[in-house]
Amino acid sequence: MDLTPALPTRLLIVDDDPQIRAMLAEYLATFGMAADGAEGGASMRTAMAQHHYDLVILDLSLPGENGLTLCREIRERTDIPVIMLTARAELADRVVGLEVGADDYVTKPFEMRELVARIHTVLRRSRADVRRAAPTPAGHEVKFGAWRLNTTLRQLVDEEDTVVPLSNAEFRLLLTFIEHPNRVLDREMLINQARGRDLDVFDRSIDLLVSRLRQKLRDDPRDSALIRTVRGEGYVFTVSVDS
The missing domain is CATH 3.40.50.2300 (Response regulator)
Structure with missing residues (x-):
């Protein structure tokens, strides 16, 4: 003890x-x-x-x-x-x-x-x-497109093995997308998952957080290969995930 x-x-x-x-x-x-x-x-x-x-x-x-x-x-x-x-x-x-x-x-x-x-x-x-x-084996990674996310070290890595830093909110948002691929996620769910609170919530904050994550992933919103906007509903992670 x-x-x-x-x-x-x-x-x-x-x-x-x-x-x-x-x-x-x-x-x-x-x-x-x-x-x-x-x-x-x-x-x-x-x-x-x-x-x-x-x-x-x-x-x-x-x-x-x-x-x-x-x-x-x-x-x-x-x-x-x-x-x-x-x-x-x-x-x-x-x-x-x-x-x-x-x-x-x-x-x-x-x-x-x-x-x-x-x-x-x-x-x-x-x-x-x-x-x-914590329960995830050391070095565990999930792959999507040209990217890898180490869920233990919380590191986003590109195809050239360059680590792209993520904020806490960006990591939680990306993990939420990875856990729900090819499914439309509305803003309320994304806020609850990525922000973890329901106080003073406003849709614009999640839109900017998605925009920030897209920049990290080099995902052009006009021709998105990863995160597609569903007008009036939310966002969908359109790439296959390999864990």
Whole structure:
């Protein structure tokens, strides 16, 4: 029996306002979460090089390198979940944040308890993804067209053995398509599978996520060989899958 105490959930708060960092860290500590702070991109990189984090809370409106740039950088290097904070309520900001790889967003001003609920939801979803892949033999791949997806390493590989990085949402979306080939999938199902939540859902977000995945797969939507749009219904993955 393993009596080793479980390590607390460790978060990194990236915000240029020291009062916000301190307030969030103090509040999250009451829920058993240990939070470090970073004021911008440089200090974020230093912290991430020194410690492992379970989740990053990232402010969109940072001076210098903004949150979208840093979120894209995090997603290219790691699978650490990201929740974005934004003072802007416009739909475009939310969509762009999701498109570059954020797992969720919270609009300022927000209730602290809502942020905690979002953290728990994103962490549950992230850990469920790990458990889902765990029974898969090491190096297990599925093939479709000229592509291979290693479901254990979560790597998309092209015919020249080049690894194409995927965000968490892109990986879940591609896996959903692979698991349901040649079947029309409506937007609600894709949102539930790829985003894993039903809060603040809007169709445009899944359309942009599909567009992002198409770019990674080099799939021209005007002459798609992989993901075909079914007008008024959703999308269909039209290629055969070999597991």
